[in-house]
Amino acid sequence: MKTYLKILQRVLPYRQYALFHLLFNLLSVVFSLVSLAMVMPFLTLLFDKQKLVLQEPTFQWSAEYAIQTFYYQISQIIITQGKEKALLFICVVVSVVFLLKNLFLYLSKYTLSPIRNGVVRDLRRDLFQKITQLSLSYFSNEKKGDLMTRLTIDVQEVETGIISVLETTFREPITIITFLGAMFFISPSLTLFVFIVLPMSGFIIGRIGKTLKQKSHAAQQKLGNILSIIEETLSGLRVIKGFNAEGIQNARFGQENEAHYQIQTNMLRRRELSSPLAEFLSIVVVCIVLYFGGRLVLSGNTSLTAESFIGFMLIFSQILNPAKSFTNVFYNIQKALASVERIDQVLTAPISIQQQANAQHISQFTNQIEWRQVNFAYQDRQVLHDINIRLPKGKILALVGHSGAGKSTIADLLPRFYDVTSGGIIIDGTDIRQYNITDLRNLMGIVTQEPILFNDTVFNNIAFGKNEQVDMELVINAAKAANAHNFISQLPEGYHTNIGDRGTKLSGGERQRLTIARAILKNPAILILDEATSSLDTQSEKLVQAALHNLMQNRTTIVIAHRLSTIQNADEIVVLEKGQIIERGTHDSLLQNKQGIYQQLVAAQFGRQE
Numbered sequence: 001m002k003t004y005l006k007i008l009q010r011v012l013p014y015r016q017y018a019l020f021h022l023l024f025n026l027l028s029v030v031f032s033l034v035s036l037a038m039v040m041p042f043l044t045l046l047f048d049k050q051k052l053v054l055q056e057p058t059f060q061w062s063a064e065y066a067i068q069t070f071y072y073q074i075s076q077i078i079i080t081q082g083k084e085k086a087l088l089f090i091c092v093v094v095s096v097v098f099l100l101k102n103l104f105l106y107l108s109k110y111t112l113s114p115i116r117n118g119v120v121r122d123l124r125r126d127l128f129q130k131i132t133q134l135s136l137s138y139f140s141n142e143k144k145g146d147l148m149t150r151l152t153i154d155v156q157e158v159e160t161g162i163i164s165v166l167e168t169t170f171r172e173p174i175t176i177i178t179f180l181g182a183m184f185f186i187s188p189s190l191t192l193f194v195f196i197v198l199p200m201s202g203f204i205i206g207r208i209g210k211t212l213k214q215k216s217h218a219a220q221q222k223l224g225n226i227l228s229i230i231e232e233t234l235s236g237l238r239v240i241k242g243f244n245a246e247g248i249q250n251a252r253f254g255q256e257n258e259a260h261y262q263i264q265t266n267m268l269r270r271r272e273l274s275s276p277l278a279e280f281l282s283i284v285v286v287c288i289v290l291y292f293g294g295r296l297v298l299s300g301n302t303s304l305t306a307e308s309f310i311g312f313m314l315i316f317s318q319i320l321n322p323a324k325s326f327t328n329v330f331y332n333i334q335k336a337l338a339s340v341e342r343i344d345q346v347l348t349a350p351i352s353i354q355q356q357a358n359a360q361h362i363s364q365f366t367n368q369i370e371w372r373q374v375n376f377a378y379q380d381r382q383v384l385h386d387i388n389i390r391l392p393k394g395k396i397l398a399l400v401g402h403s404g405a406g407k408s409t410i411a412d413l414l415p416r417f418y419d420v421t422s423g424g425i426i427i428d429g430t431d432i433r434q435y436n437i438t439d440l441r442n443l444m445g446i447v448t449q450e451p452i453l454f455n456d457t458v459f460n461n462i463a464f465g466k467n468e469q470v471d472m473e474l475v476i477n478a479a480k481a482a483n484a485h486n487f488i489s490q491l492p493e494g495y496h497t498n499i500g501d502r503g504t505k506l507s508g509g510e511r512q513r514l515t516i517a518r519a520i521l522k523n524p525a526i527l528i529l530d531e532a533t534s535s536l537d538t539q540s541e542k543l544v545q546a547a548l549h550n551l552m553q554n555r556t557t558i559v560i561a562h563r564l565s566t567i568q569n570a571d572e573i574v575v576l577e578k579g580q581i582i583e584r585g586t587h588d589s590l591l592q593n594k595q596g597i598y599q600q601l602v603a604a605q606f607g608r609q610e
C-alpha cells in the first residue's frame, strides 16, 4: 500500500492533467453508456412495440427525464414523418453519441500522455541526480548493469503501472459503477445476481497475482546482471580476446540469460492465465444471468421486457471488459510495485559524504594540509593506520610503497571521496568536513593512472567541468603546456574531433596528456597525481613527464609514483606499508638507511630498468 501511494505521489505534480483525465473519462463513460442504452428504443421501434409518448415530460435532473424526452422526440417524428424517419433519427443520434464518446476518450488519453511520460522523465532525472550524488563507496557494492536496469526498464515498468493506477483508480471503477447503476435502473433483481457472482471470480484472479511481484523483482535483478556482463564485456573485449576467454564469458552470460528466461517464462505463463481465466469466469457469470433473466422474461410476470433485457445484457457485457482489464491492470501494478521498490532503494540510499549545514567557504589555499591521526576502513577492513603528514603550501609530497599499501586511499580522502574513520584532514586550520564540498574540490586537480575521458570532442574533454563558456585560446594554451597540442592538431577535426568512448581513438599517452591539459586548465592550487605515468611506455612517459612538470609549477602536489624520476625532487617522501608509515624523509636521507624499504624499492626499480 505504501508503495502504491508512492506511485500516486509521483503523479501529484501532474494533478491538473489527472483532473482533466478524470473528467474526460467520466464523460466518455457516460456517452458510451448512452450509446448502449440507445439500442433499446431502436429495438422497440423495429419490433413495433413503440408506445408513443405524446406528452412532453416536465424538466428535471434525472435519467428518467432524458429517456422520456428522447421517446417523446421519436414519437413526434413517427407521428409527423413515419417510422423510417424515426429510424434514421435514432441512427444519427447514435452516431453523434459515439462521436462524443470517442472524442472524450481521446481527450482522456491526450491528458494522460504528459502524466505517464512526465513521471518517467522525473524518475530518470531523480535517479541520475542521485547517482551523481552518491559517494564512491556506494558503487563498490553495486553492479553498474543493475543500476542501468533501474534507470531504464524499471522506470518503464513504473510508467505501465502509472497508467494502470490511473485506470484502476479512475476509469474502470467509474465505468463499472455507472454501468451497474444503469443495470440497476433496468432491473434491480438481476443486478443482484451480478453482485454475488462477480466478486467470486475476482478472488480467484487475485490469488494468481500474489507471487507475481516477487517474480518480477527477481527478473529485473537478473536483467541487471545481464547488463553488467554486457557492459564489462564491451569495455574488456581486448582482454577477453587476449585470454581466449570468449567461451567463459559466453557461459557466464548464458547462465544469467537462462535464469532470466526461466523466471520470465514462468511469470508470463502465470500472467497469461489471467485473461482466459477472467473471460471464462465472466462467461459463466453471463450464462447464469442469462438463464435467470431469460426465465423472468419468459414468465411474463415482471416489468422486464425482452428489449430491456437485451439492453441489460449489452451493458453488462461491457462491464466484463473493464473487469477483465482490471485483472491485467492488477498484474501491471504488481510489476510496477516491484520496480518502484527497486528505484526507491537507490533514491533512498544514504549519501555517506554529506556537507555540513553551515559549511565554510574556502576559495584559496594559503597555508598547509595536515593528515592528523588518520585511520580509515573500507567497510570493515582497516587500510590506513594512524597517518600523520604535513604538506605545506608549494611543496611536493610523494607517497611510495607496494601496491595495495594505501597510497591512493590517502589521496582519495583529500577531496572527500571517502571520509576518514577517525582522525581528520585539516586544510588551513579547518577540518575538511567543515568546508563546502564544491569549494574543497575546486581547490584540487586530479590526474589518475586511468585517464577518465568522455565520448565527446577534444575541446569539451579539456574544458570539462567548466560551466561558463571557455575560450579556445585557453584550451589551446593548456594543451600546449600538456604537450598535447601537436597531436591534437593532427587529428582530422583538430580540437573538435570526437575521441570515442572513453577516448578509445587515442593512445594511452595521448589520453593522459588530455587529462593533464584538463587539470592545467582548471588551474588548481592542490594537485593529486596518482600514478599518472605508470601505464605509459617510456616514450610517452617523457612527454607526459614534461607536461606534468609544467603542471606542478607553483602548486602544492601530492604525487604517487613507481618511477623515481617523479619523486626525487619531492620535499618529503612517505613510505607506506600495509597502511602504515614506515619511513619518511627526502630522497637522499632515505637512501642513507641501507636496510630501509625505500632503498629496496629503489634497488628493485633499477634492477627492473636494466
Ligand SMILES: Nc1ncnc2c1ncn2[C@@H]1O[C@H](COP(=O)(O)OP(=O)(O)O)[C@@H](O)[C@H]1O
Pocket: 140, 378, 379, 383, 401, 402, 403, 404, 405, 406, 407, 408, 409, 410
Ligand atoms: N573501494 C574499495 N573497497 C574495498 N577495499 C578497497 C577499495 N579500494 C581499495 N581497497 C583496498 O584498500 C587497500 C589500499 O588500496 P589503495 O589505497 O588503492 O592502494 P595503493 O594505491 O597503495 O595501491 C588495498 O588492500 C585495497 O584492496
Ligand SMILES: [Mg+2]
Pocket: 407, 408, 409, 530
Ligand atoms: Mg593506487
